[in-house]
Amino acid sequence: MNLPEALSGLWAYWLLIALMMVGLYIVIARDNLIKKVMGLNIFQAAAILFYVTMAKVEGGTAPIVPGGADHGAGHGGHDVLYSNPLPHVLMLTAIVVGVATTALALALAVRIHGDYGTSEEDEAVAYDMGHG
Amino acid sequence: MIEKILVLEVVLPLLAAPVCVLVRHPRFCRLFSLGVVAACFAIAVALLVEVRGGGVISYELGGWPPPLGIEYRVSTVNAYLLALVTSMALVVFSFDSRGGPPRVPEERRHLYYAVFLLCISGLLGIAITGDAFNIFVFLEISSLSSYILVSLxxxxxxxxxxxxxxVMGTIGGVFFMLGVGLLYQxxxxxxxxxxxARLEPSLDDRGTVLALALLVVGISIKLAVFPLHHWLPNAYSFAPPKVSAFLAATATKVSFYLLAMVLFTIFGAPFVFExxxxxxxxLPLSILAMFLASGAAIFQTDLRRLLAYSSVAQIGYMTLGLSTANATGLAGGLVHLFNHAVMKGGLFLVVACLLYRVGSVHIDALAGIGRRMPLTSAALVIGGLSLIGVPGTVGFVSKWYLVSGVLERGWTAAAVLILLSSLLALVYVGKVVEVLYFRKPAETQPIDHVREAPLGMLAPAWVLAAAAVFFGLTTDWTYGVAREAAELLLAGGI
Incomplete structure (x- = not known):
């Protein structure tokens, strides 16, 4: 696969990878704990978008079987192409996990701020060095 | 009948957690969670007895047949893990820590038990489920509750x-989720x-290789494979002692199972290892872990930190067994899961006893404690000997089969390195024993008031110390089961 093809056909993946690395970079490079949590969130969002991207079927519609008795077989038969609903369902769970993680991380950050008087990692480490 | 109780293994602790939250009575919660864990242990033992010899028990959740529905499936491998987690949970829960974790006031202690039960249910869920995304969910349930437990x-x-x-655990979890996504794709x-059955892994298929890479790195973070172990020494040395004992004995073990399952069952030994x-x-990472982490343990002045670094080294032995990819070596790695759980769980419980009576586990504070707390110290010596791998203890059993597996593979140098690394364990265990028995207590730190730990603490620690000797002498239910599990994994089954 040459580069233009890889860029045009898989652009969503490149975007995801870029987003993921942005998130990871923030987690590594920032000292502020809240920013770290934000970076972690971006990182998770990239993974969630990956699943959502994967679910898209070209030309597919939302996976809702149209109509009841009124519409008849002509409208809602088996010839309709649907997107894959399963990854979306999985991501509902993953989003819940993400929310729980964020909530816990923020709670810990509050606790750390209470104990150290700072939300900056480097200052907290320096405090530990000074106080044993 | 046995299919029906299979699902209770996970459901019981999962439902018991909200019960604890609602009842709010610390004493009730303590006894109630102990009862639930005991029931889980009984189920796990029943399952293990049932599947030994190649049986499989499967349960379809909600009546949806697999592959569409979620399947709980127990073979020797899973049953071994379930028995390991529940037995350790039972011992740790029976440990009377006299007042719970330091940062939890009496009126909130029911939440501590609820989180503990959630953690157990997550770990059991990982071991029992046959669905990849379900594993991710249980992985996060157990991880989130471990973060809470550590913070206490x-x-x-x-x-x-x-x-x-x-932060580390979430990155690992997301990697795992991405890997599962690629496999689904x-x-x-x-x-x-x-x-x-459907995956045909090949080196040309980059998606599959990437999936393997993401899964291995993600799980390795949770397993604390060197050099991704950085979170472990801090987490284990600052967590409440009971929590350290439980996590050291179970959490990394379940991750090890996950890694073995991904490598052998999903991708298959021929692809991964050939x-x-x-x-x-x-292999190099395992050996580095054995030497560098043991080396770091020697220089620690806090007993908990010393044990935590030793855990990283012991994980190196397990992954070494994994990398041999033959029945003896893999069985050696698997049996070390249980053996290490017994000795490290026991040692962390001893730490809890020492903390309760002495108030510190700094190496200087422990001078001469061997005379004041003879039973506690003796349990520590047994656990320590087991870490070194002295014959007659569980550590010897693990190392024997690991070395045999490595030699079967023709890696003589690695076998020599295993034996050499045991010498490092001898140094750090020897250092603690020397302080406990032979060093005079400092003038500034009188130890005359220190008494033997109470029975509620001593008994669980001694159960594990006794198990370290018992299973060092009879290996049918440890190595026997691990061997069966290893053969099953190598054949690509679970």
């Missing part, structure tokens, strides 16, 4: 360690056996 340690650094653990299914040659990475 008395020192302010406990919270900081929990935060690091959370390649096979269109989430059922583990179905994935294994085409991809993962052992070229895994």
């Amino acid at each position: 340690g008395g020192h302010r650094r406990a919270v900081m360690s929990a935060f690091y653990y959370l 390649a096979t269109g299914t989430l059922n583990l056996r179905d994935i294994a 085409e991809l040659r993962l052992q070229a990475v895994l």
